[in-house]
Amino acid sequence: MGTAFRWLFRIAVGLVVLSLGAVALVYYFASRSLPDYSGTFEVAGISAPVEIVRDNADVPHIFGATDDDVYYALGFAHAQDRFWQMLTLRRTAQGRLSELFGARTLSTDVLLRRLDIYGAATASVAVQDEYALSALEAYAAGVNAWITEVNAGARGRGAPEMWLFNHAIAPWQPADSLAIAKIMALQLTTNFQDEVLRARLSLALPSERVEDLMPATPGAGLAALPEYAALVPNAPATSFAEADHPEYGPLSPINPPSLGGASNAWAASVSRSATGSTLLANDPHLGLTAPSIWYLAQLELQSGGVIGATVPGMPNILTGRSADLGWGITTTYVDDVDLYQEEVNPANADQYRGPDGWEEFVQRETIINVAGAAPVTINLQWSANGPVLPPEQFGLPYIRPPGHVTTANWTGLSREDTSVAAGLDLMRAHSVEEGQRALSRFVAPPTTVTLADRNNIALQVAGVLPRRDADHQSRGRLPTLGYIEENRWQGTFPYGENPSFNDPAGGILGNTNNKITDRPFPEHLAFHWGDTQRVQRWEFLMQEREVHTRDSFIEAQLDTISQAARNLLPLIGADLWFTGEAAPDGTPERQRQEALALLAEWNGEMNEHLPEPLIYAAWLRALQNRLIEDELGPFAAEFPHVEPLFIERVFRDIGGAAVWCDVQQSAPVESCTDLSRMALDDALVWIGEHYGQDLQSLRWGDAHVARHDHQVMGNVPILSWFVNIRQSTSGGDFTLNRGLTPGTGEHPFANVHAAAYRGVYDFADPDSSVFVISTGQSGHPLSRHYDDLGDLWRRGEYIPMSLDAGLARAAATGIIRLEPAD
Structure with a gap:
């Protein structure tokens, strides 16, 4: 017995030692890719020495003799910190994810190949001006210098993910940066999905009921919705089965319509500022990831310093400031996509019907290599209206007539895209007027840019806006037959006709993705806008004070009052509050009364420590489900x-x-009061099952957890503990401090889409400006900079945003010197 015990003990000790050894070995190899932020590197491609000064938050401050040298160093710094993220974004644009990840990303690759995102980016290289092309080439050379260093210096393959998904790395090219810009544009449009959803509803519901569920934003210029079946004869019979969504798979840039882009930006003129100069605040909203999509940097250009948020893979400061000009970005929600049903010639599948008869598809084949499976060959096709979409995606089988294929016209597919060049011009502008001129070359995505110099403010819509015929059958809201000339785009509007607002009399301007123009169709921008609720709270906060400060702008960014809750609770609870006699303890009726009593005293603040936000959110979710499930069946899951x-x-x-x-x-015949009562009971049952019966002890933050997930390793057991970041957060779907929830799944109230960057700029004292991102600068899970800014972000804190070179060097935690190689 003693012998057996000794052997079991020895085996157990051996297993523990082997496990510890394996962990130590994994840590050793993973840590090899941690970059060193101090040292000298001899590199080819720069004209003179360049310094990359890292502060305590790992923000690089880059100083070089020429602009090209500075862009080179930015590429080097991006690759040091976000190597894997950059390579993954490039693979996404190229439609080459399946080479690493197998069949689970095949649908994403098929979509990106059919859209030919990377081909459009490659073609756009030729139309860049001399400055932009030089900047893109210098940036690419900087990325490649780090790739060379990784290969030559045994730096752990550049990123820990490369140990799991090792592959040959092609040199970075200017087209790669342009392609990533197009991926960002694709992330910010949901018009593909919206048109299909609206068509599916139209096949079974009267147009007024479609308008209920997918309402046009109230205001002038709205249009009645035609019946889809009348636009596209022989459309499939109504099917309300829930569609699967291959386009929402791993690493896909396509978002569900409910998780479309959103952002806030506002500015105060001198007359409304207590500081004596202008103020600007911006917080773009995107899906939360670990690491964040944003990366903070300062570039000291010949025209002066610029500082703000970049996207690794691109040389631009996308939102930020110089000493003289600040700019903030929000999604404009322009309807920049039209879908077409193209009739295929039954006698010749290479032809489709055009306005004057059969026309030839432009075609070519492409091969997608799939890890662990046979390669997939697909035939890419284009009509005059755009590329043929994958037949199974976006729910297209539910609306496509027999003998047809679906094509898409989207401004982001431009092969003469100078958006990156426009952004580089904006970085070197010194006034609002110069900034507006710089934006004239911006193409996609249509973006509302809020500008402020020391004396002036402006709001400018940048990007190409499609021109539709006044007789367009659906006015762009539903797919139409592609051969009808009136349904096709009639070119684009000149930049001078884009909406712009300069120095308004009230001294305040801004955008929360709300409707900004009442221009009627076809001069309109969209029928559906991204916000109808946050703007109401923003208007109140802006008018609450006669003058504003940097701190009042920060307070507005962090505001968690839900105007939607204030608007809706009196409606849905009007006949429920304080009605009937007190119910016995422990009964569902008593719990309902307790919930209503809590909500009656609530001011709509979506604070993480309060119970009321969870009760309200669960009630509204259950209510909408009850309202639509009997009409839509499984299709209700689409909303x-x-x-x-x-x-x-x-x-x-x-x-x-x-x-x-x-x-x-x-x-x-149920009344709305009946349904409201039943939905509240549903919500309380759900809450009880997940968070307990004691309503007073509920915390919104227990449900509204910010989920910063690693896009590749976030679902891998054990590894997910190290790479995913979780934080209890305030805010909600319709607060200025937005924390958008998915509304479905295991965690329906998780915070998955939020302001991953916040910045506030004060031009009376520019170096008192502040900014922050949602995670940290590094993409390496073993780095202390992987999540160090995340705690500040969660608490609503910021870090200094200074262009002072002396301060950067004085606070340096590391300095990299790039020396020209002999």
Whole structure:
């Protein structure tokens, strides 16, 4: 017995030692790719020595003799910190993810190949001006210098992920940076999905009911929606089965419509500023990831220093400031996509119907290599309207007539895209007027840029806007037949006709993705805008003070009052509050009364420490589900996100929308009060199952956890503990401090889409400006800079945003010197 015990003990000790040894070995190899932020590197491609000064937050401050040398060093720094992220973004644009990740990313590759994102980027290299092309080449050379250093210096393959997905690395090219810009544009449009959803609804519901669920933003210039079946004869019979979504797979740049882009930006003129100069705040909203998509940097150019947020892979400061000019970006929500059903010649599959007869598709084959499976060959096709989309994606089988294929026209597919060049011009502008001129060459995505110099402010829509015929059958809101000339784009509007607002009389301007123009179709920008709620709170906060300061702008950025909650609770609870006698303890009725009592005293603040936000969010989610499930069946899953305008239309019975409250499958006629009561009970049951029965002890932050997931290793057991970042957060779907929730799945109220960058710029004292990102600068999970800024971001804190070279050097934690190689 003793012998057996000794052997078991020895085996156990041996296993522990082997496990510790394996962990130590993994740590050793992973740590080899941790960059050293001090040292001298001899590199080819620079004209003179360059310094990369890292501060305590790992923000690089780059000083060089020429602009090209500075862009070179930015490429070097990006590659040091975000090597894997850059390579993955490039593979996404190229449609080559499946070479590493196998069949699970095949649908993403197919879509990107069919759109030919990388081909459009490659073609766009030829139209860059001399400065932009030189900057792109210098940036690429800097990235390649780090790749050379990784290969020659045994630096752990450059990133720990490379040990799991090792592959040959092609040199960085200018087209790679342009392609990443196009991937960003694709992330910020949901018009592909919106058109298909609206068409699917139109096949089964009257147009007024479609308008209830997918409402056009209220205001002048709205259009009645035609029936899709009338636009596209022989469309498939109604099918409300829930579609699977290969386009939302791992690493896909396509977002569900409910998780589209959003952002805030606002500025105060001298007359509304307590500081004696202008103020500007910006917080772009994107999906949360680890690391963040954003990377902070300062570039000391010949025209002066610029500082702000970059995207690794691109040489631009996308949002930030110089000493003289600041700029903030928000998604404009322009309808920049039209889908077409193209009739294929039944006698010749290489032809489609055009306005004057059969025309030839432009075609070529492409091969997608798939790890662990046979290569896949697909035939790429283009009509005059654009590329043929993958037949199975976006729910297209539900709306495509037999004998047709679906094509897309999108401004982001331009092969003469000078958006990056426009951004480089903006970085060297010194006034609002110069900034607006610089933006004239911006193409996609259509972006609302808020500008401020020391004396002036402006809001400028940048980007190419499609011109539609006044007789377009769906006005761009539904797919149409591609051969009808009136449905095709009639070119684009000149930049001078893009909306712009300079120095308004009220001294304040800004954008929360709200509707900014009432121009009627076809001069309009869109029928659907990204926000109808946050803008109401923003207006109140801006008018609450006669003058503003940097601190009041920070307070507005961090505001967590939900105007949607304030608007909707009086509607859905009007006939429930304080009605009936007190119910016995422990009954569902008593819990309902307790929940209503809590909400009655609540001011709409989505604070992580309060119970009311969780009760409210669960109630609204259950209510929308009850309203639409009996009409839509499984298709209701396509609308996981609460739409305040829909709830308001129903409870105010706008256009007869109260009909949604009656459950069609039941004999009684339910009122909206009945459904509201049942939805509250549903919500309380759900809360009890997940968070307990004691309503007073609930915390919104327990449900509203910010999920910064690593896009590749975030779902790998054990590794996910090291690479994913979790934080309890305040805010919600419709707060200025936005924390958008998915509305479905295991964690329906998780914070998955938020302000991953915040910046506030004060031109009375520019070096008192501040900024922060949602994780840290490094993409390496073993680096202390992987998540060090995340705690500041969660608490609503910032770091200094100074262009002072002396301060940067005085606070340096590391200095890299790039020396020209002999």
